Amino acid sequence: AQSVAQPEDQVNVAEGNPLTVKCTYSVSGNPYLFWYVQYPNRGLQFLLKYITGDNLVKGSYGFEAEFNKSQTSFHLKKPSALVSDSALYFCAVRDKGGATNKLIFGTGTLLAVQP
Amino acid sequence: NAGVTQTPKFQVLKTGQSMTLQCAQDMNHNSMYWYRQDPGMGLRLIYYSASEGTTDKGEVPNGYNVSRLNKREFSLRLESAAPSQTSVYFCASSELGLRAGGAYTQYFGPGTRLTVL
Numbered sequence: 278a279q280s281v282a283q284p285e286d287q288v289n290v291a292e293g294n295p296l297t298v299k300c301t302y303s304v305s306g307n308p309y310l311f312w313y314v315q316y317p318n319r320g321l322q323f324l325l326k327y328i329t330g331d332n333l334v335k336g337s338y339g340f341e342a343e344f345n346k347s348q349t350s351f352h353l354k355k356p357s358a359l360v361s362d363s364a365l366y367f368c369a370v371r372d373k374g375g376a377t378n379k380l381i382f383g384t385g386t387l388l389a390v391q392p
Numbered sequence: 393n394a395g396v397t398q399t400p401k402f403q404v405l406k407t408g409q410s411m412t413l414q415c416a417q418d419m420n421h422n423s424m425y426w427y428r429q430d431p432g433m434g435l436r437l438i439y440y441s442a443s444e445g446t447t448d449k450g451e452v453p454n455g456y457n458v459s460r461l462n463k464r465e466f467s468l469r470l471e472s473a474a475p476s477q478t479s480v481y482f483c484a485s486s487e488l489g490l491r492a493g494g495a496y497t498q499y500f501g502p503g504t505r506l507t508v509l
Contacts, residue, residue, distance in 0.1 A: 311497065320396075321435075378486045382434045
């Protein structure tokens with residue numbers, strides 16, 4: 278079965294330090310992978326995606342993610358965290374069961390950046 | 393462009409009442425989706441519409457119905473609300489497939505916070 282896992286419910290980091298939010302996936306063939314961010318009382322906002330090509334993907338707000346096929350991972354990273362980065366982050370993978378655009382979401386990781 | 397809009401933003405229902413959540417998108421997307429978000433469970437797909445005129449069940453369809461009114465609008469109906477349906481509901485839309493560089497990216501509305509007493 279296709280799935281995506283976010284092993285950490287919460288990640289705490291000090292402002293200015295690098296941050297990593299982890300995501301691993303299980304899908305047959307080549308995955309299409311996504312990261313979304315949700316600020317309090319808001320909808321999900323698209324951050325970045327990996328479809329093909331360079332394993333390092335750059336996205337909005339200075340975030341990037343590295344696709345690692347051998348480790349089946351797609352971790353979200355940022356070199357220097359901001360307090361305003363505090364939010365809920367979701368990893369997702371395209372559901373390849375059929376000709377649709379369905380996404381399978383992880384359970385989310387709450388990022389808390391302390392001043 | 394407003395993107396994806398949802399109404400209402402908040403709603404309180406009593407058990408057994410019915411209501412319809414409205415969703416509209418102005419991005420000319422073919423596909424639309426309804427999710428519910430519950431603490432610790434991420435987003436779960438209720439129903440989706442790959443293109444105008446088609447609808448299909450997602451992961452948690454029980455207790456819900458949908459209507460794809462036209463290409464822009466996709467509504468979610470609760471016929472007889474239950475406390476287990478207390479949740480935040482999100483609508484999303486996407487282009488179908490890799491056309492126009494969409495590559496399956498979904499765009500979300502602001503959500504409807506529903507409480508069923």
